[in-house]
Amino acid sequence: MLRLAPLLILALLVxxxxxxxxxxxxxAFGYLPVLGSEQANLSAWxxxxxxxxxxxxxxxxxxxxxxxTALALLIVVLFLAASQGTWLDRSLRRLVSPLLAIxxxxxxxxxAFLIAPSGLMAxxxxxxxxxWEAPPDALIVNDPWxxxxxxxxxxxxxxxxxxxxxxxLPQLQAEQRLRLARSLGYAPTLAWLxxxxxxxxxxxxxxxxxxxxxxxxxxxxxxxxxxxxPPTLSVSILGWFNDxxxxxxxxxxxxxxxxxxxxxxALISWWLLEQxxxxxxxxxxxxxERTRGDTAVRLIGRAGFSVASVAALAALVGLVLFSVAxxxxxxxxxxxxxxxxHWQRSASMLAGPLANTALIALLSTxxxxxxxxxxxxxxxxxxxxxxxxxxxxxLPLLVPQIAFLYGLVVAAERWGIRPQMALVVAGHLxxxxxxxxxxxxxxYRRLDPRWLYIAQSLGVxxxxxxxxxxxxxIIAPLLTSVxxxxxxxxxxxxxxxxxxxxxxxxxxTEAVALAxxxxxxxxxxxxxxxxxxxxxxxxxxxxxxxxxxxxxxxxPTTQSQG
Amino acid sequence: xxxxxxxxxxxxxALVTLTAPAVAEPxxxxxxxxxxxxxxxxxxxxxxxxxARTNRYIAWVAEQMQENYNVRVEHVKLDDTSxxxxxxxxxxxxxxxSEGSIDLIWINGExxxxxxxxxxxxxxxxxxxxxxxxxxxxxxxxxVTDFTLPTEGYESPWGKAQIxxxxxxxxxxxxxxxxxxxxxWAKAHPGQFSYPRIxxxxxxxxxxxxxxELTEQDDALYxxxxxxxxxxxxxxxxxxxxxxxxxxxxxxRSFPDSGPNLRTLMSDGxxxxxxxxxxxxxxxxVMEYELPESVRGYVLEDGTLGNVHFVAxxxxxxxxxxxxxxxxxxxxxxxxxxxQSLSMWGDRSVLAIQQLEPSDQALFEQGDHHPSxxxxxxxxxxxxxxxxxxxxxxxxxxxxxYGVN
Numbered sequence: 001m002l003r004l005a006p007l008l009i010l011a012l013l014v015x016x017x018x019x020x021x022x023x024x025x026x027x028a029f030g031y032l033p034v035l036g037s038e039q040a041n042l043s044a045w046x047x048x049x050x051x052x053x054x055x056x057x058x059x060x061x062x063x064x065x066x067x068x069t070a071l072a073l074l075i076v077v078l079f080l081a082a083s084q085g086t087w088l089d090r091s092l093r094r095l096v097s098p099l100l101a102i103x104x105x106x107x108x109x110x111x112a113f114l115i116a117p118s119g120l121m122a123x124x125x126x127x128x129x130x131x132w133e134a135p136p137d138a139l140i141v142n143d144p145w146x147x148x149x150x151x152x153x154x155x156x157x158x159x160x161x162x163x164x165x166x167x168x169l170p171q172l173q174a175e176q177r178l179r180l181a182r183s184l185g186y187a188p189t190l191a192w193l194x195x196x197x198x199x200x201x202x203x204x205x206x207x208x209x210x211x212x213x214x215x216x217x218x219x220x221x222x223x224x225x226x227x228x229x230p231p232t233l234s235v236s237i238l239g240w241f242n243d244x245x246x247x248x249x250x251x252x253x254x255x256x257x258x259x260x261x262x263x264x265x266a267l268i269s270w271w272l273l274e275q276x277x278x279x280x281x282x283x284x285x286x287x288x289e290r291t292r293g294d295t296a297v298r299l300i301g302r303a304g305f306s307v308a309s310v311a312a313l314a315a316l317v318g319l320v321l322f323s324v325a326x327x328x329x330x331x332x333x334x335x336x337x338x339x340x341x342h343w344q345r346s347a348s349m350l351a352g353p354l355a356n357t358a359l360i361a362l363l364s365t366x367x368x369x370x371x372x373x374x375x376x377x378x379x380x381x382x383x384x385x386x387x388x389x390x391x392x393x394x395l396p397l398l399v400p401q402i403a404f405l406y407g408l409v410v411a412a413e414r415w416g417i418r419p420q421m422a423l424v425v426a427g428h429l430x431x432x433x434x435x436x437x438x439x440x441x442x443x444y445r446r447l448d449p450r451w452l453y454i455a456q457s458l459g460v461x462x463x464x465x466x467x468x469x470x471x472x473x474i475i476a477p478l479l480t481s482v483x484x485x486x487x488x489x490x491x492x493x494x495x496x497x498x499x500x501x502x503x504x505x506x507x508x509t510e511a512v513a514l515a516x517x518x519x520x521x522x523x524x525x526x527x528x529x530x531x532x533x534x535x536x537x538x539x540x541x542x543x544x545x546x547x548x549x550x551x552x553x554x555x556p557t558t559q560s561q562g
Numbered sequence: 563x564x565x566x567x568x569x570x571x572x573x574x575x576a577l578v579t580l581t582a583p584a585v586a587e588p589x590x591x592x593x594x595x596x597x598x599x600x601x602x603x604x605x606x607x608x609x610x611x612x613x614a615r616t617n618r619y620i621a622w623v624a625e626q627m628q629e630n631y632n633v634r635v636e637h638v639k640l641d642d643t644s645x646x647x648x649x650x651x652x653x654x655x656x657x658x659x660s661e662g663s664i665d666l667i668w669i670n671g672e673x674x675x676x677x678x679x680x681x682x683x684x685x686x687x688x689x690x691x692x693x694x695x696x697x698x699x700x701x702x703x704x705x706v707t708d709f710t711l712p713t714e715g716y717e718s719p720w721g722k723a724q725i726x727x728x729x730x731x732x733x734x735x736x737x738x739x740x741x742x743x744x745x746x747w748a749k750a751h752p753g754q755f756s757y758p759r760i761x762x763x764x765x766x767x768x769x770x771x772x773x774x775e776l777t778e779q780d781d782a783l784y785x786x787x788x789x790x791x792x793x794x795x796x797x798x799x800x801x802x803x804x805x806x807x808x809x810x811x812x813x814x815r816s817f818p819d820s821g822p823n824l825r826t827l828m829s830d831g832x833x834x835x836x837x838x839x840x841x842x843x844x845x846x847x848v849m850e851y852e853l854p855e856s857v858r859g860y861v862l863e864d865g866t867l868g869n870v871h872f873v874a875x876x877x878x879x880x881x882x883x884x885x886x887x888x889x890x891x892x893x894x895x896x897x898x899x900x901x902q903s904l905s906m907w908g909d910r911s912v913l914a915i916q917q918l919e920p921s922d923q924a925l926f927e928q929g930d931h932h933p934s935x936x937x938x939x940x941x942x943x944x945x946x947x948x949x950x951x952x953x954x955x956x957x958x959x960x961x962x963x964y965g966v967n
Contacts, residue, residue, distance in 0.1 A: 032655065033655075035651075035655075035680075051961075052961050052962050052965040052966050053961075053965050053966035056966060116830070117832065118830035118831055118832050134831055134832075135830060135831055135832050137752070137753035137811065137812060137813070137832075138812075139812045139813075139815050139816055142816045143816075144815070144816075144967055223819070227816075228759050228816050228817060228819060229759070229815070229816060229817070229964065229965055229966060229967040230965055230966055239761065241645075241648055242642050242644040242645045242647075242648050243644060243648075243761075244644045244647050244672045244673045244675070244676040245672070245676060245954055246647070246648075246651055246676055246679075246680060249648070249651070325851065326851045327851045327852075327854065328829075328851075329829065329830070329831050329854065330830055330831035330832075337851075339851065341850075341851075345614060345618070346614070348621075349617065349621070406652075409649075409652055410652050410655055410656050411656075413652060413653055413655075413656030413657075413658050414656040414657065418658075418661060418663065419663050497645075501606075501638070501649060501663035501664070502606075502608060502638035502639065502640065502663075503606055503636065503638060503663065505638075505639065509639065510611070510639060512641050513610075513611035513612060513639035513640060513641045514611065514612060514614065514639075515612070515641070516610070516611075516612035516641040516642065516820065516822070517611075517612025517613045517614070517822045518612070518820060518822035518823045518825060518826045519613075519614065519822070519826075519850070519852065520826060520829075521850070521851070521852070522614055
């Protein structure tokens with residue numbers, strides 16, 4: 001049974017993605033018999049390339065994706081380098097989970113309201129300092145070059161990369177390395193950059209790639225923060241797929257293929273940048289410089305992550321304020337009155353979506369956790385090296401959603417699978433499973449095998465050893481990865497809406513539908529509900545192991561010493 | 563027009579007859595049988611879900627349907643109606659001709675035109691609904707005409723919308739009364755007006771409104787677009803927009819992303835003049851704390867574009883009987899009166915209220931008039947929607963001109 005787990009995982013992930021891509025490729029090259037086209041042709045591409053502003057759309061998608069990833073990674077790396085275990089550092093680290101829990105769209109809404117000319121920041125200085133009685137007419141949100149989008153993305157990517165780094169760090173024996181470097185006269189932050197980072201980066205490389213793929217094709221944040229004349233490629237694709245002029249579906253399909261190309265191009269560019277950085281970095285690593293720049297790195301490292309965290313939290317505060325706001329106009333910093341009307345009115349609509357959201361998240365994450373643990377346990381028992389084919393696990397993260405989901409719906413219809421809860425759960429599994437794997441695999445592999453040797457030498461079967469020894473030891477990281485999985489599931493919009501035909505309303509589908517009505521007070525209510533659920537998951541992930549009294553020590557040696 | 567639509571009806575009828583034996587459809591003519599079939603069905607009603615008040619009204623309708631007809635109504639909340647059109651097409655593409663996932667769509671205009679063209683709709687059914695007669699279609703042709711296309715019974719009227727401007731009377735004394743005055747006004751109040759980015763529905767409607775006021779050749783707008791004449795007819799519109807854009811919000815370098823977004827910008831104080839497709843929008847926004855009480859609504863002096871919105875049944879709906887029962891209930895005086903009431907939703911009725919029984923008329927009597935709502939007689943000057951092909955043509959031309967800043 002266990003041996004089948006990896007195959008099952010690959011089948012569950014690869015078949016839907018390839019089927020979906022296939023069903024998009026066919027119309028992209030002119031094959032869509034319902035619309036009376038059975039001849040392969042390139043007219044969809046000709047139409048696509050004739051679209052005004054296509055070049056700019058592609059450029060903004062590509063650049064904002066790469067730039068936001070680079071900036072987020074820089075912030076995380078500098079923060080880790082500067083992190084000295086002070087109170088501030090620890091508090092910032094603790095912010096990771098809540099920041100991860102806030103859905104992308106909610107961050108985008110909140111951030112837009114923070115930086116808009118009529119937003120919180122402008123209100124803070126108006127009119128006493130700025131003299132603005134009416135908001136200035138400045139193009140900040142939706143700027144043509146996607147700067148607002150890029151910064152918005154950073155707010156969500158930085159916590160994710162930090163969590164991934166924190167999960168990978170323990171296996172590097174960073175403390176020992178640092179002690180050694182310090183003893184050779186290296187200043188703390190430089191020591192971290194020179195001896196820890198080069199080993200850390202390979203471990204967080206896949207998450208970085210996943211972030212690039214996500215950022216180049218993101219829809220929800222781009223709709224809210226991105227440019228509008230023209231919008232990013234992904235937003236244009238969404239519009240074309242939904243165009244009542246049905247012949248546009250050919251062009252939409254071609255554009256989806258182009259999106260795949262843009263994402264691939266961004267990934268390749270990043271890989272090239274990696275090579276370049278490695279070349280250039282080599283000399284810097286060994287140049288013997290021990291102290292120069294230490295203070296600057298420390299200051300920037302703390303400042304960068306603090307600013308990102310504060311901005312994300314301020315965005316959240318804006319949403320909370322709106323959810324209880326009466327009339328509230330520029331330049332007032334706070335609403336004139338407060339009311340619970342918006343909450344009361346939403347309350348009756350919350351129950352069904354909440355139940356669906358929880359059910360789907362628990363099912364998909366539960367399945368994902370079982371499959372991932374089975375695969376990893378199999379790997380350990382067979383003493384396999386992590387197989388190369390496992391990169392296929394990340395296929396759903398690397399192929400943009402918008403490029404295969406529309407095709408997947410058609411494929412599912414063709415196979416006679418009607419939209420329903422089960423299909424939605426399967427759809428969520430596509431995205432939940434890779435993230436659970438991503439956040440658990442390294443911890444699982446580095447677990448000291450001697451625990452199990454001891455157990456087995458005492459005559460315990462492998463199965464029993466797994467349940468009695470290994471599982472309790474990995475329960476804390478397992479729960480964290482489950483929390484990540486829950487957060488991923490709760491945030492899914494397109495898979496839920498498309499695979500469920502809208503019949504399985506979740507908090508997120510309701511929030512997106514309401515967002516189209518542009519009522520910030522209601523958006524605030526739903527965004528907070530949407531953020532609250534995964535936050536609950538993270539809190540449980542931290543609290544449960546304590547209640548269960550799970551042992552903290554993970555190596556037999558430390559126990560014998562202690 | 564006439565021969566073409568007759569032909570379309572013939573083709574559609576032929577199709578219905580052909581598929582009838584395979585898909586035992588209920589016959590709309592036998593209403594008792596329809597209700598019997600509907601008993602116990604679940605109707606998935608796909609309707610834009612961006613407005614909490616609309617959602618609340620639909621929830622009320624669902625309760626009534628459950629109670630009176632034992633039909634369960636599930637509101638599938640869409641962020642964009644065309645995604646439902648795309649889904650039905652996807653199902654057709656996959657050969658799912660009888661087990662579609664949508665039973666009823668809130669629809670009109672180009673979405674309806676697209677679905678009719680692809681034969682994606684069930685019907686004709688609307689004229690057989692018992693309550694349909696209350697709309698008195700012979701005297702109110704707008705309930706059987708959708709963007710100039712005859713509905714031919716493929717959609718049933720539900721409510722009425724009309725472009726309504728609103729402004730903050732505390733800041734502005736005399737709002738512009740025509741599209742031409744709007745330009746002068748915008749020059750005097752730079753950055754305080756905008757319209758949603760094309761291809762947004764409300765934004766496209768602004769283009770049509772402007773075109774109707776600016777062009778001399780109104781008749782051409784009510785027939786399919788002729789490429790040869792498009793440039794000539796629309797030239798005044800582009801000249802107008804070229805002049806208007808620099809004085810818009812963000813100097814026309816960006817546009818709000820939807821109709822409701824105009825309201826948010828108004829509430830932020832970024833705009834001081836805006837418009838909506840829903841005449842009661844401003845009054846409702848005041849009630850929901852979004853706009854100041856000094857906001858007032860009005861209609862341009864030569865009238866504004868108005869249209870009727872409908873509900874339609876996809877061809878592959880497995881619950882056509884339930885969907886028809888629902889469509890019929892939506893046309894009942896009780897449901898229409900609830901819908902029109904400002905405390906529920908505030909969407910205007912499609913029934914000929916003056917011709918109803920006095921007891922039914924009484925249902926429509928509202929309490930006090932909201933100061934931000936339109937005066938009762940303001941909506942009499944309604945301009946008809948152009949042919950749907952104009953929408954596409956205008957959108958493409960706009961994107962060509964202004965799509966890249």
